[in-house]
Amino acid sequence: MDYTDLYIGGGWHAGAKGERFDVLNPATEEVLASVASAETEDADAALDAAEKAMKDWAARTPRQRSEVLRKAWELMTARLEDFARLITLENGKARGDAMGEATYAAEFFRWFAEEAVRADGLITHAPASGARIIVQHKPAGLAVLVTPWNYPAAMGTRKIAPALAAGCAVIIKPASETPLTMIALMPLLEEAGVPAGLVNVLPSRRTGALVDHMLHDPRVRVVSFTGSTAVGRKLLRSAADLVLKPAMELGGNAPLIVFDDADLDLAVEGTMLAKMRNLGEACTAANRIYVHQDVAEDFTRRLTEAMAGLKVGDGTDPSVDVGPLINAETRDKVSEFVEDAVAKGARIEIGGKALEGKGFFYPPTVLSNVPETADCVHDEIFGPVAALQTFTDQEDVIRRANDTEYGLVAYVFTRDLQRGLQVCERLDYGMVGLNRGLVSDPAAPFGGTKQSGLGREGGHEGMLEFMETQYISASW
Known part of the structure; x- marks a missing residue:
């Protein structure tokens, strides 16, 4: 039937x-x-x-x-x-x-x-x-x-x-x-x-x-x-x-913080999960990615390489990693976020332009040097765009991470467990992934704070x- x-x-x-x-x-x-x-x-x-x-x-x-x-x-x-x-x-x-x-x-x-x-x-x-x-x-x-x-x-x-x-x-x-x-x-x-x-x-x-x-x-x-x-x-x-x-x-506006002592292989793997799961069309998607200045260049290179290895196409093909966005409106909004960020000083490392032809496809994209004034910093991207910013001070990055009306999920990467747990407790979010890019689990209480x-x-x-x-x- x-x-x-x-x-x-x-x-x-x-x-x-x-x-x-x-x-x-x-x-x-x-x-x-x-x-x-x-x-x-x-x-x-x-x-x-x-x-x-x-x-x-x-x-x-x-x-x-x-x-x-x-x-x-x-x-x-x-x-x-x-x-x-x-x-x-x-x-x-x-x-x-x-x-x-x-x-x-x-x-x-x-x-x-x-x-x-x-x-x-x-x-x-x-x-x-x-x-x-x-x-x-x-x-x-x-x-x-x-x-x-x-x-x-x-x-x-x-x-x-x-x-x-x-x-x-x-x-x-x-x-x-x-x-x-x-x-x-x-x-x-x-x-x-x-x-x-x-x-x-x-x-x-x-x-x-x-x-x-x-x-x-x-x-x-x-x-x-x-x-x-x-x-x-x-x-x-x-x-x-x-x-x-x-x-x-x-909704969410998830920060992902990569400290200078983080295992970068693990951090990139976790970022790919937090960003690209469901093409970024998730309230849990990493929306603002803060990378310590000392490892920013290396992290950006590794993340860009990982994004470049993803195949875009019809999801019914088993070899495809990235399918289309849900509709034209979502694809166009993602395009607008990228255009706005670039106009304000961001640099495209890979991707950055909607694909032509049938289907609502947008390629995996990495933006570096994203300014605080970019629209994507303050709103959910809901697409396969990794927006990278840098930081040098722990207090400053915690403040920036909490500076949003949303409080669903955050991600922290560091080898220092004591620092990691201290930062997690100070993040105003209902859920935190510590050295993990995936927090959803049927056995865990899923939900957020604030709005x-x-x-x-x-x-x-x-x-x-x-x-x-x-x-x-x-x-x-």
């Missing part, structure tokens, strides 16, 4: 108005599929189905919920190639990147299968009153999940798995650029034993109206969003009307985002 419709109540629906929209392959600009576009009437149907399904699901034992999630992990792991290919087709990322995402996405089902049985409570004796304090965690209620286009599988499973582990039903609104992967996940969840109506998928071109409508339904108690800070602010305003529980994973979001995904904390803490005072 060609799954391109809305998934509501365990069945496929063309939508209340029968409207559809096209999903493009960013490597060829050809239409991959025409997908149903949900309206508010469809959202109401999904909420009805979710409400009905949650009553039974929340009453199941944690072990019963765990076994379903474990089965989902097994099934997805057996089909990683299929999901990776679909991710590449609609998102553009190269096959290796897509396989990495598919594996990462599946792992959330296994992790939260294990966490489902660990919503531990507490019984203690109140020191003053003598009463017993009983604390337990209960499913919060229906959850609306809004996911971005840059990780079509992982950003969905990172929300679905903990919600189901907690006992909640969900309605997921995938990005309109990349809805196919999440739709394709639904038959797998059926096979794993997820009850009809517990997970519903509503692709739509009317995202704002659709999500706002759901956030004003009193049955909804949680909204979980991954995307830009600007959109996150709008959702928080809507969520405030009914005082919903928000989980927000928003990079609220709450955490993954780890034990990820399930608690979908639960409410109840306290009972008793005497016996």
Whole structure:
């Protein structure tokens, strides 16, 4: 079956108005599929189905919920190639990147299968009153999940798995650029034993109206969003009307600091991971790369050589390292960042110009001598451009690294573990990679400070985002 419709109540629906929209392959600009576009009437149907399904699901034992999630992990792991290919087709990322995402996405089902049985409570004796304090965690209620286009599988499973582990039903609104992967996940969840109506998928071109409508339904108690800070602010305003529980994973402006004593081989390897994973189209991507003046020339040469070794092309070709960006708007914004930086004094070491022809391709690019006034220093590049700056003083680089409204992730490279940990603690970021260019892990609490979001995904904390803490005072 060609799954391109809305998934509501365990069945496929063309939508209340029968409207559809096209999903493009960013490597060829050809239409991959025409997908149903949900309206508010469809959202109401999904909420009805979710409400009905949650009553039974929340009453199941944690072990019963765990076994379903474990089965989902097994099934997805057996089909990683299929999901990776679909991710590449609609998102553009190269096959290796897509396989990495598919594996990462599946792992959330296994992790939260294990966490489902660990919503531990507490019984203690109140020191003053003598009463017993009983604390337990209960499913919060229906959850609306809004996911971005840059990780079509992982950003969905990172929300679905903990919600189901907690006992909640969900309605997921995938990005309109990349809805196919999440739709394709639904038959797998059926096979794993997820009850009809517990997970519903509503692709739509009317995202704002659709999500706002759901956030004003009193049955909804949680909204979980991954995307830009600007959109996150709008959702928080809507969520405030009914005082919903928000989980927000928003934008970033990640600094990467290479000290003079760093292992440069490791630093370059880590920078390539932090910068080029998912073509730089990630909120965790290294956006500002600060290199100590004493090693800047050597580091720049090594990084440029590594970038030069990457092959650009259609990600379905296994030999390709770098696929296209998601759309023309993203490619053009990356071009503008580079042009602005060069106009202000930056030097192009490699790349620096969008590729001609079909597809939204931009080559791996290294910019050195990037000034503080460059636009790319203050905004997410969201593309394969490494913007290098230099520093000589530790206090100064910490100040510069923290000088942003964002606080998602930072990276530090140094052989001196004491200095590394001291610097990590002073960086105002929710996550720090110390001598590592990759921090995302299903077992770790992913999230940021400041305007990079609220709450955490993954780890034990990820399930608690979908639960409410109840306290009972008793005497016996």
